[in-house]
Amino acid sequence: MSTLTGHPQQRRARSVLPWLAAPALVVFVGFAVVPLVGVFALSFTTWDGIGAIHQSGLTSWRAVLSDPGLPHALWVTFMVMAVSWAVQTPVSILLGTFLAGRQRYRAVLGVVYFVPLMLSSAAIAIAYKALLDPNFGLGAGLKLPLLSQDWLGRPGLAFGIVVFVVSWQFVPFHSLIYQGGVQQIPNSLYEAAQLDGAGRIRQFFSITLPQLRYTIITSSTLMVVGSLTFFDLIFVLTEGGPGDATRVLALDMYKRGFQASLMGPASVIAVILVLVGLALALLLRRLGGRDAGASQLEGA
Amino acid sequence: MTATLPEARRPHKTARRERQRRSPQPTRRRNWAGGLAGWLWLVVVAVPLYWTLITSLKAQSRYYTSNPLVPSGDPTLDNYRLVIESDFLRYFLNSVVVTAGAVVPAVVFSFMAAYAIVRGWRMRLLRAMNGLFLMGLAIPLQATVIPVYLIIIKLQLYDTLLALILPSIAFAIPLSVLVLANFIRDVPKELFDSMRVDGATEWTTLWRLAAPLTRPAILTVTIFNALTIWNGFLLPLVLTQSPERRTLPLALWTFQGQYGVNVPAVLAAVVLTTLPVLVLYAFGRRQLLSGLTAGFSR
Numbered sequence: 001m002s003t004l005t006g007h008p009q010q011r012r013a014r015s016v017l018p019w020l021a022a023p024a025l026v027v028f029v030g031f032a033v034v035p036l037v038g039v040f041a042l043s044f045t046t047w048d049g050i051g052a053i054h055q056s057g058l059t060s061w062r063a064v065l066s067d068p069g070l071p072h073a074l075w076v077t078f079m080v081m082a083v084s085w086a087v088q089t090p091v092s093i094l095l096g097t098f099l100a101g102r103q104r105y106r107a108v109l110g111v112v113y114f115v116p117l118m119l120s121s122a123a124i125a126i127a128y129k130a131l132l133d134p135n136f137g138l139g140a141g142l143k144l145p146l147l148s149q150d151w152l153g154r155p156g157l158a159f160g161i162v163v164f165v166v167s168w169q170f171v172p173f174h175s176l177i178y179q180g181g182v183q184q185i186p187n188s189l190y191e192a193a194q195l196d197g198a199g200r201i202r203q204f205f206s207i208t209l210p211q212l213r214y215t216i217i218t219s220s221t222l223m224v225v226g227s228l229t230f231f232d233l234i235f236v237l238t239e240g241g242p243g244d245a246t247r248v249l250a251l252d253m254y255k256r257g258f259q260a261s262l263m264g265p266a267s268v269i270a271v272i273l274v275l276v277g278l279a280l281a282l283l284l285r286r287l288g289g290r291d292a293g294a295s296q297l298e299g300a
Numbered sequence: 301m302t303a304t305l306p307e308a309r310r311p312h313k314t315a316r317r318e319r320q321r322r323s324p325q326p327t328r329r330r331n332w333a334g335g336l337a338g339w340l341w342l343v344v345v346a347v348p349l350y351w352t353l354i355t356s357l358k359a360q361s362r363y364y365t366s367n368p369l370v371p372s373g374d375p376t377l378d379n380y381r382l383v384i385e386s387d388f389l390r391y392f393l394n395s396v397v398v399t400a401g402a403v404v405p406a407v408v409f410s411f412m413a414a415y416a417i418v419r420g421w422r423m424r425l426l427r428a429m430n431g432l433f434l435m436g437l438a439i440p441l442q443a444t445v446i447p448v449y450l451i452i453i454k455l456q457l458y459d460t461l462l463a464l465i466l467p468s469i470a471f472a473i474p475l476s477v478l479v480l481a482n483f484i485r486d487v488p489k490e491l492f493d494s495m496r497v498d499g500a501t502e503w504t505t506l507w508r509l510a511a512p513l514t515r516p517a518i519l520t521v522t523i524f525n526a527l528t529i530w531n532g533f534l535l536p537l538v539l540t541q542s543p544e545r546r547t548l549p550l551a552l553w554t555f556q557g558q559y560g561v562n563v564p565a566v567l568a569a570v571v572l573t574t575l576p577v578l579v580l581y582a583f584g585r586r587q588l589l590s591g592l593t594a595g596f597s598r
Contacts, residue, residue, distance in 0.1 A: 016502045017420035021429055024413035024473050027405075031448060031470030032436055038447030049449075095341055098334030109338055111585065113345055118577045120531035122549040123570045126556050127352045130563045138351060141368030168344065176589060200331070221438075228440040232533035236553055250442050257446055258538060270443040281438035 036274065042267035049261050060264030064272075072244055073252040073269070076159075077276070080248055081227040084163045084170075088223060089216070091171050096178025097208060110179075113172040121169070125236035128165050155245035158238050162246050165237065166230060174219045181215030182208060221284045228277050249273050356380070356568040363564050379568035383555070388572060390544065391551035397461050398547055399530045402468035407522050409469070410476035411514075415506050417477065418484045419492070430481070436474030445538055452539050463539040464547070468532065472525045483517035484510055516587060523584045530577060548573040 046056040064070055099110050116124065131138050132151040139147025152158050189207050198206065231250040234240065240247035240255065247255070249269055257266025351368060357375035358366065366372060413429070420426040448467050449458075457463040487510060495505045511518065536550040546554065552573050559565050581588070 017416040017423065018425055018429075019416075020502065020506065021413040021416040021426060023405075024409035024477065025429055025432075027409060027466070027469045028433065028436065028473045031451070031467045032441060032444060032473075033432065035444035035447035035451065036439065038450065039444055042446060042450070091337070091341070094334055094337045098331055098338045101331055101334070106338065109342055110589070112342060114585070114589065115349060115578070115581070116345060118527065118581050119574050120533065120549040120552070122531075122533050122553050123574055126552060126566060127348060127570050129556075130355075130567060131348055131351060133563075136364060136563065138368050141366075168348070171341070172345075225438055225440060229442045231442055232549070236533075236556075250440070253443070253446075254534075254538075263446055267446050270446060273443040274439055277440045277443070278438055 039267050039270045039274070042263060043271050045264050045267075047263040049258065049263050056264060060262075060268050064265045064268040067265075069244065069247075069252065070269075070272075073247055073249050074272075074276075076244075076246060077228065077248040077250075079159070080162060080166070080230065080246075081224055083159075084166045084227055085220065085223050087163060088167050088171050088174055089220065091167065092174035092219065093178050093209075093212065093216075095171065095175035096180075097182050097204070099175060099179040100182035110176075113175065115172075116169045117172050119169075121230075121232035122236050124165060124169055125233050128161070129237060132161065152238055153242050155242055158242055158245050162230075162234055162237065165233060166227070169233070170223070170226070174223065177219045177222075178212065178215055181212045185211045217284060217287065221281060224280050224284065225277055228273060228280075249276070352567050352570055355564055356571045358564050360562050360564055379562075379565040380572065382559075382562075382565050383569045383572055386555065386558075387543070388551070388569075391546050391548050392576070394461060394545060395530055395547040398464045398468065398532075399526050401461070401465040402472065402529050403522055403525045406469040406472035406476060406525055407518060410473050410521065411480050411511065411518060412506065413473070414477045414480035414484055415502075415510050418481050419502070430477070433474045433477045437478065441471050442534060445534060448535075449538055458539065459541045459545055461545060464532070464535050467535055467539075468529045472528065476521045476525060479521050480514065480517055483514040487513050516590070519584070519587050520590075523580065523588045526580070527577065 042053075043060055044055065044057060045053050046059065047053040095113070099106050099113075129152065130136075134140060134148050134150045134153070137148065139145075139149070149157060151161050185208065189211070190203060193203050193207055229250060230248060231254065234246055234248060234251055235254065238246045240251045250273065253266045253269040253273065256262045256269060347369075354371040355363060355368065356379055357377070358372040359374075359376050359378065362372055413433070417426050417430045452458050452463045452466075457466070491509055491513075492505060495509050500508070531549055532547070533549045533553070536545075536547045537553075540546065540550070543554075552569050555569050556566050559569075
């Protein structure tokens with residue numbers, strides 16, 4: 001605060017500001033920062049979720065790190081992240097560019113696109129479970145063998161379905177971000193390109209995509225960090241199954257902690273989840289030169 | 301002859317230029333790839349929604365025999381009656397209490413914090429606070445649910461609605477502060493200065509100047525948070541136990557466990573839990589979409 005300059009009354013007025021931020025800070029610290037520190041602490045304890053908490057040193061860490069379930073959960077989490085990113089990003093860019101155009105029907109389509117984002121993951125998962133039922137679902141009813149497979153009963157298919165449903169839910173959101181990004185590209189760039197005789201496809205790759213660079217970073221950051229939090233959808237849709245085929249880290253944490261009453265190992269998983277999230281955010285920031293947060297601060 | 305020129309057909313040249321600035325694609329040429337993808341995606345999105353709706357109106361006996369994409373000839377509301385009779389209203393009210401109870405403080409607190417961060421950007425303390433909130437964006441807050449559970453038990457709030465409200469506020473803060481700060485930053489500095497010259501306190505400036513000028517952003521953040529909290533599943537799953545405390549998504553899940561065989565009834569429950577949100581969407585759509593676009597893509 002010593003950096004403050006100006007009149008004395010200005011300084012006095014300014015000093016109120018931290019108090020305005022205090023309520024948000026208190027709640028955030030109490031229910032996000034303290035738990036964040038707490039989860040590190042709990043990873044060195046044994047707790048069944050009800051009884052007393054005991055210090056147990058590295059026991060939980062050793063148990064988790066030597067468990068073949070961990071590399072598997074990490075791999076599944078990474079695959080869900082990577083594949084759903086690879087599916088969602090091109091589709092979202094394409095749809096976002098399309099929606100940025102000005103025909104009226106595009107706006108109407110945009111309204112429908114957005115509906116899935118309104119629904120709870122639980123509702124979506126439950127509807128898809130019924131829809132994909134091999135005996136009574138859509139495929140069986142239409143008598144299409146191709147569509148009436150045991151979608152959620154076979155590991156590869158179940159993984160594909162998870163990625164599909166995730167994309168179904170979140171592509172609209174990301175296309176909206178891209179729509180905003182495209183609309184901010186100066187029109188003069190396209191006019192210049194047109195004068196130079198660049199075609200539509202050329203324009204897309206030479207102007208639209210490079211101009212969307214920071215939008216891509218923002219969207220990807222949200223996508224990647226968000227994919228770490230896919231819990232409800234997968235929990236309701238597959239419960240991590242068949243076997244452990246869709247058991248992502250967040251689900252692994254819940255199952256160890258709240259189903260198997262092993263809060264210590266579950267906390268270890270949570271710590272790993274935090275570390276993965278931070279690492280990814282930093283990596284993306286490096287890649288893009290700035291991240292979703294920093295981009296907002298420029299010119300502040 | 302001039303009539304054949306597209307420009308001449310448009311009466312308001314300035315309006316056109318305005319639109320053109322916002323949307324770079326010339327209207328005259330069609331975006332075939334985008335158009336195809338657009339209609340395909342419409343099918344991908346609409347078919348499951350349509351199927352859910354028409355199936356929820358079928359009698360259970362009809363469900364197994366009829367074509368799944370053809371609406372029932374004699375639609376029935378029996379499924380909906382079954383869902384509503386299984387305490388739907390209570391779960392609905394729980395969701396309302398949790399959502400309203402969390403969103404109002406979350407937005408008010410976030411707005412105050414965002415204002416402080418923008419106005420006091422030169423204070424190291426506030427910059428550090430901002431950094432802390434930004435960190436919250438990068439960390440999957442789900443990872444903190446075990447300590448949250450412990451804290452809620454220690455506070456003797458387990459299995460209460462307040463147990464859902466408190467962490468929901470915390471989870472809502474990072475993004476809300478980010479979006480609101482973005483908008484407050486756009487308020488011309490001169491306005492703040494003239495308020496100060498008039499002797500207004502920060503508190504007055506906050507509510508009389510910043511809040512009205514950033515109303516669209518506040519509304520957007522409110523809708524967005526309401527949506528997230530309304531649809532929340534993990535916190536109710538972990539922090540409540542008794543059926544009386546269930547919120548809609550959790551109730552939906554348990555209902556599915558109970559009535560899993562009665563698919564039309566389960567889907568009626570899906571539609572019912574979704575309906576309030578869709579009504580909200582119908583009213584707040586423009587606000588939500590434009591706000592989100594502005595909030596994320598700059």
